[in-house]
Amino acid sequence: MTLAQGSIGNSYIVESISNQDDELTDFLFTLGCYAGERISLISQISGNLVISIRDGRYNIDKNLAELIQVIE
Amino acid sequence: MKNKEIRIALTGNPNSGKTTLYNALTGKNERAGNWAGVTVDKRESALKNTYAAGNKVIAIDLPGAYSMSPFTSEESITSDYVKNAEIDVLVNIIDATNLSRSMFFTTQLLELGIPVVIALNKSDINSKKETIIDIEKLSKQMNCPVVSTISTSGTGLQELVKNAIAVVGITQKAPYTQAKINLADKQEVVVADRQRFSFVNSIVSTVETRKVLTSDKNSQDKLDSVLAHKWLGIPIFAVVMWGVFSISQTYLGPYIADYLVGYIESFGAYVGTLVEGASPFLQSLLIDGIIGGVGAVVGFLPLVMVMYFLIALLEDCGYMARVAVVMDRFFKKVGLSGKSIIPMIIGTGCAIPGIMASRTIKNERERRTTAMLTPFMPCGAKLPVIALFAGVFFEDASWVGTSMYFLGIALIILGALLTQKITGTKYRKSFFIMELPEYKMPSIKAATLSMLDRAKSFIIKAGTIILLCNAIIQIMQSFNWQLELVAEGAEQSSILASIASPFALLFVPLGFGVWQLAAAAITGFIAKENVVGTLAVVYGITNFIDTEEKVLVGGSSDVASVMGLSAVAALAYLIFNLFTPPCFAAIGAMNSEMQSKKWLIGGVSLQLGVGYVAAFIVYQVGTLFTTGTLGDGFFFGLVIVVVLLSIVGYLIHKGNKSIKDTSLNKY
Structure with a gap:
């Protein structure tokens, strides 16, 4: 499933990132968002998702969440 | 060692506090913000002697980067600089609250051979959350000194600099070295980077103990769920901005301004007594033109300062990042993204750094559109104009400012939509x-410093360009083309009137077709404060901020009657001035960020067109509502509006073609 389908309050393991844009994938990598890493869905604000990767909090939109394949 | 210059580069992730640290070390006052991407270029300065302790030390502030492999243009500035420039020490500023992400970049820096000192910044937030980092252990594992710092209060900076000076000349030993790989092979790089991350993870797990996990819900989330709420977010933002305008323009600002204006008036009167014997022309040039015009602008300084102070507080507390989240939805619909909001928020202070901040946007069309639309935000120079009209024509000053702010945002969205439609860009x-x-x-201290810095540039501007413009205006209105002094009552024959009158014709459909107002609007293109200065000169008014309570109760009717404008026409005039190009300097900044003459011409035309059309609509519709008939020159104006729209459309269309060409070359 994609992160966009995940439920708030859960944490997931990133399975893969659908590569739409090399730069974006690389950027996510430097934040620590890549296959095997943990990602938590914290809340939803203004239609966007608040996630935590490592010890950072980010706001991402649904388009981006749909690119991130996760498993429980 | 004593005589050699030591060059220290400050590097680290975005929003780790590099610029705040740089300002503390050098005593400079560069713009810092509590979000990523405020610094878009490098800058350097000598360290304050309290830190340098007799050595000649230069600090270099670099844009934030997450990695040595550049993904954004600011990041490539950083990695190119670190690799190629002569640097003696790298100070790596780590956001101590996110050690595991920051250290990826740290391990890359440690491989360069240049001595590294780690500044574990924001350590105060960590102690609040009871996160403990074993500094000694970290230092041993990284083979470099680690100093705990709080850049907002200056804690630990002495020790940081001392350590940095001590390691000069040492060859840095890397704790982790990337295996030899083929950098062109994407797969190999990914594998190597993952190995690096697992090394970082292993270090972090031995040095860091956390009580509170970042993934836990906390009070911040509760605040977010209100401040960045889907529907409440914008009304809350409106209330916040109303508060800013209300405090700066209705309460605290004018209160202080009263005193200032009093001093300026008595100064003018005092100078008047000194030059009593001089020729009447020279007297009026000095008293009405220079002191009156500049004084009228400077009188608004307290209002501008209070606004800058409040906006600096808002930026520092983390609220502006939430505003970007709330606006993302709307901006996406018109082909921009939340990224465009940061330049626009910065543009509330001054359009120029705002336009420069558009550099962080990768997509060329988005970047150019943002640079083009950022000047619609009401900047500090526009504030005196807003305050003047709000005070003179509308009893309550704060709704005028707030509505102009949101009208600015609405025009940005409209402008973006227009650009998107005309350029025919497909959905991306x-x-x-x-x-x-x-x-x-x-931080009150940071906000105060930022306010004082901006006040300084406001005064410098008033004392140079505004002064010069006012003197020229005064001369032009004193003489006719035969270079004879214009007689009292025959102002129509002055050079100024004859130049401004044809323009005034154009403004008839907007409700302000008199040469005085036209002249003020035209000088406003050079710098927006000129509008206030020129009005003071051409109408011979020195005091725009009434020293009595008059402004608050009934509107200062004397100033209003001198200008002879209805409230609707005054609003149209205000809108015209706010949404046409802000100043020459901003146009210059647009030029350098857009990198395209066609886009620049298109952009300036769009701004002129939007200002004209918006003022036309406000005046005509407003007059229809208030008096039941259309305003003057409706059909004439309608023709101009239609012509303008087609010209602007045509030019941007041409600009779009050039974008397509350049993007073809690029990929």
């Missing part, structure tokens, strides 16, 4: 990711 899926900084108590 955009992705939005933005770090959410933690809310914190804003």
Whole structure:
């Protein structure tokens, strides 16, 4: 499933990132968002998702969440 | 060692506090913000002697980067600089609250051979959350000194600099060295980077103990769910901005301004007594033109300062990042993203750094559109104009400012939509990711410094370009083309009147077709404060901020009657001035960020067109509502509006073609 389908309050393991844009994938990598890493869905604000990767909090939109394949 | 210059580069992730640290070390006052991407270029300065301790030390502030492999243009500035420039020490500023992400970049820096000192910044937030980092262990494992710092209060900076000076000349030993790989092979790089991350993870797990996990819900989330709420977000933002305008323009600002204006008036009167014997022309040039015009602008300084102070507080507390989240939805619909909001928020202070901040946007069309639309935000120079009209024509000053602010945002969205439609850009899926900084108590000290710095440039501007413009205006209105002094009552024959009158004709459909107002609007293109200065000169008014309570109760009717404008026409005039190009300097900044003459011409035309059309609509519709008939020159204006729209459309269309060409070359 994609992160966009995940439920708030859960944490997931990133399975893969659908590569739409090399730069974006690389950027996510430097934040620590890549296959095997943990990602938590914290809340939803203004239609966007608040996630935590490592010890950072980010706001991402649904388009981006749909690119991130996760498993429980 | 004593005589050699030591060059220290400050590097680290975005929003780790590099610029705040740089300002503390050098005594400079560069713009810092509690979000990623405020610094877009490098800058350097000598260290204050309290830190340098007799050595000649230069600090270099670099844009934030997450990695040595550059993904954004600011990041490539950083990695190119670190690799190629002569640097003696790298100070790596780590956001101690996110050690595991920051250290990826740290391990890359440690491989360069240049001595590294780690500044574990924001250590105060860590102690609040009871996160403990074993500094000694970290230092041993990284083979470099680690100093705990709080850049907002200056804690630990002495020790940081001392350590940095001590390691000069040492060859850095890397704790982790990347295996030899083929950098062109994407797969190999990914594998190597993952190995690096697992090394970082192993270090972090031995040095860091956390009580509170970042993934836990906390009070910040509760605040977010209100402040960045889907529907409440914008009304809350409106209330916040109303508060800013209300405090700066209705309460605190004018209160202080009263005193200032009093001093300026008595200064003018005093100078008047000194030059009593001089020729009447020279007297009026000095008293009415220079002191009156500049004084009218400077009188608004307290209002501008209070606004700058409040906006600095808002930026520092972390709220602005939430505003970007709220606006993302709307901006996406018109082909921009939340990324465009940061330049616009910065543009509230001054359009020029705002336009420069558009550099962080990768997509060329988005970047150019943002640079073009950022000047619609009401900047500090526009504030005196807003305050003047709000005070003179509308009893309550704060709704005028707030509504102009949101009208600016609405025009930006409209302008973006127009650009998108005209350029015929196809739907492009955009992705939005933005770090959410933690809310914190804003620093009063930083806000004060930022306010004083801006006040300084406001005064410098008033004393140079505004003064010069006012003197020229005064001369032009004193003489006719035969270079004879214009007689009292025959102002129509002055050079100024004859130049401004043809323009005034154009403004008849907007409700302000008199040469005095036209002249003020035209000088406003050079710098917006000129509008106030020129009005003071051409109408011979020195005091725009009434020293009595008159402004608050009935509107200062004397100033209003001198200008002879209805409230609707005054609003149209205000709108025209706010949404036409802000100043020459901003146009210059647009030029350098857009890198395209066609876009620049298109952009300036769009601004002129939007200002004209918006003022036309406000005046005509407003007059229809208030008097039941259309305003003067409706059909004439309608023709101009239609012609303008087609010209602007045509020019931007041409600009779009050039974009397509350049993007073809690029890929």
